[in-house]
Amino acid sequence: xxxxxxxxxxxxxxxxxxxxxxxxxxxxxxxxxxxxxxxxxxxxxxxxxxxxxxxxxxxxxxxxxxxxxxxxxxxxxxxxxxxxxxxxxxxxxxxxxxxxxxxxxxxxxxxxx
Amino acid sequence: xxxxxxxxxxxxxxxxxxxxxxxxxxxxxxxxxxxxxxxxxxxxxxxxxxxxxxxxxxxxxxxxxxxxxxxxxxxxxxxxxxxxxxxxxxxxxxxxxxxxxxxxxxxxxxxx
Numbered sequence: 001x002x003x004x005x006x007x008x009x010x011x012x013x014x015x016x017x018x019x020x021x022x023x024x025x026x027x028x029x030x031x032x033x034x035x036x037x038x039x040x041x042x043x044x045x046x047x048x049x050x051x052x053x054x055x056x057x058x059x060x061x062x063x064x065x066x067x068x069x070x071x072x073x074x075x076x077x078x079x080x081x082x083x084x085x086x087x088x089x090x091x092x093x094x095x096x097x098x099x100x101x102x103x104x105x106x107x108x109x110x111x112x113x
Numbered sequence: 114x115x116x117x118x119x120x121x122x123x124x125x126x127x128x129x130x131x132x133x134x135x136x137x138x139x140x141x142x143x144x145x146x147x148x149x150x151x152x153x154x155x156x157x158x159x160x161x162x163x164x165x166x167x168x169x170x171x172x173x174x175x176x177x178x179x180x181x182x183x184x185x186x187x188x189x190x191x192x193x194x195x196x197x198x199x200x201x202x203x204x205x206x207x208x209x210x211x212x213x214x215x216x217x218x219x220x221x222x223x224x225x
Contacts, residue, residue: 033211042117042199042215043157056212090157094211101147102211104157 002027004093004105012111013081021076021108023091029103031055031096032074034066037088037107049074050096078110086112115140117200119216126190127224134185134219136174136200143205146176146183147213151197160185160198164205170194190223197221 005024013019025032031050035043045058049068063079072093078085088109092102116139126132138144148160161169163176163183174185183200200216 031211033213035213035215040217042119042201042217043213045212045214048212058212092213100211101159101162102213103159104149106156 004029004091004103006089006091006105006108008108009106010109010111012113014113015081015083017081018077018079019081019110021078021089021091021110023074023076023093023105025072025074025091025093026103029093029095030072031094031100032068032072033092033094033102034074034076035090035092036060036085037090038084039087043090046076081112083112086110115144115202115214117202117214117216119198119200119219121219122217123220123222125222125224128192129189132187132190132194132221132223134198134200134221136183136185136216138181138183138200138202140181140202144202145205146174147201147203148172148174148183148185149199149201149215151199153196157199190221192223192225195221195223 007022033048034046037043047057048055052068065077068074088107090107092104094100094102118137146163150160151157172187199218201213
């Protein structure tokens with residue numbers, strides 16, 4: 001069973017740039033959630049995708065957007081990067097349906113200069 | 114608004130001592146509570162969830178709806194329990210399931 005994989009591992013960008021982070025969900029999982037984890041904080045929910053549709057969003061501005069593909073992999077896009085976007089971005093997948101816990105990837109460390 | 118509070122940022126105990134990691138929550142609906150753990154250089158992983166009522170690696174947690182708490186306990190800590198622990202909640206059913214709200218985490222260090 002292949003777990004959740006994220007790419008890239010690390011990324012450095014400058015203010016105002018755009019970034020795309022990628023996530024391959026665990027085999028058999030059709031639900032993907034993205035979280036932002038700032039240094040010293042717990043993960044914060046960004047949004048969730050279920051069968052290619054956005055299925056809920058946390059308190060993040062519209063410049064955070066996402067996609068889910070037919071194979072259930074997902075992208076997180078962030079436009080107009082700000083210094084405060086520096087964080088670890090975690091992807092988690094679950095089988096969907098009710099009461100299924102999430103499995104997390106290792107994350108992408110994004111640094112904004 | 115839902116909120117998870119872990120009052121202790123750091124917790125140190127000696128091997129063999131009991132350990133309790135505190136978690137309090139506020140949520141207006143019907144919550145499901147989890148404990149996630151992150152060992153050094155590993156990814157975040159589920160430790161236990163209250164609906165399972167299981168004991169994992171000797172840890173247990175009971176949901177106390179009256180006190181809105183979900184404290185994690187282990188009677189005899191081991192050095193390999195040293196890790197970051199996160200308490201999290203989600204709505205127990207419906208379309209909101211899986212959108213986790215995390216606490217800030219507690220770093221547990223178990224000394225030999």
